Amino acid sequence: MKTIILGMVTFLFSVNIQAQNKNVKSEVKTTVTTVKSSDGQKKSIKTQEVKEIQKIELKDAESNALNKERKETPVEVTAITSITANGVTNIVDVDRSAYYDLNGEKYQVKLAESGYTIYQPNAEKAAVLRKTSNNNYIYSSKNKTSYGYFDANGNLVLESYDDKTDKITVETFVIIKK
Structure with missing residues (x-):
């Protein structure tokens, strides 16, 4: 009984360790702008996160070859911009200004x-x-x-x-x- 439970737990953890089927690239760009005026300094922080996700697919997935070539797949790009000004953070998916x-x-x-x-x-x-x-x-x-x-x-x-x-x-x- 103990061996069966231990075997099932080992199997579940080993399934989670398998290779991922997505290629993820994330890039964060932060711009800090400070404006000095008679009222004092005003600081605004603009953070833009661009995430690219691409599914990994093989050209001949069913073949028995050891090394297989990757097939080009479309890349999903999402960009999220957050602007912090005067202590208030505003998250913008697309800036429509x-x-x-x-x-x-x-x-x-x-x-x-x-x-x-x-x-x-x-x-x-x-x-x-x-x-x-x-x-x-x-x-x-x-x-x-x-x-x-x-x-x-x-x-x-x-x-x-x-x-x-x-x-x-x-x-x-x-x-x-x-």
Whole structure:
């Protein structure tokens, strides 16, 4: 009985020791920016972690050859950026800070402590974007609150409910690519 249990435990641990079937490469880049002004020093720390995961596959997996060649497989790349400013850490999967066009006006979307801030062409604060738990955003300005998300092209799409017409209106901030 003791031998059987000991044999099973040995088998379970030996299975865990087998070669891994993924090639993982991780790189962390940290940038510290210190700004001196009349208010004192402000320090912001930007940490970017890039992780590359590639499955390892063999060309002839069923052959009896001793040394086998690897088959090229796609690499999954994930980048996570965390920015610490004024003691508040903000984790950003993709930084969407850019200039956007809506009805011929140029708006600037800037990364803020808890989401994004949208500025009008005259550099006046127009609205804020706050991230929700399902990777969408709540757009809040003086006159409206909307549901927003970034589409595959990087454009900011806002969906608002109009209670007078009982319909959803869609506005798209088109990203300005340089």
